[in-house]
Amino acid sequence: QDVVVTGGVAKNRGVLDSLEKKLKVDFKKFPDGTDPQIIGALGAACFAREKVSE
Numbered sequence: 001q002d003v004v005v006t007g008g009v010a011k012n013r014g015v016l017d018s019l020e021k022k023l024k025v026d027f028k029k030f031p032d033g034t035d036p037q038i039i040g041a042l043g044a045a046c047f048a049r050e051k052v053s054e
Contacts (some may be wrong), residue, residue, distance in 0.1 A: 004028045010036035 003025050009015050010030070020027055030036055 006039040
């Protein structure tokens, strides 16, 4: 199962390590240079673009 953490918490390695251990999963990593704090905004922009083009 693929699991990704977004937002500011995705920058906190300590939280990620604890969650991975507790949930027994390995989180997928973003490519270098990708800011996990903007992922929600990108998703919202894609959703809005789709709705406008309907």
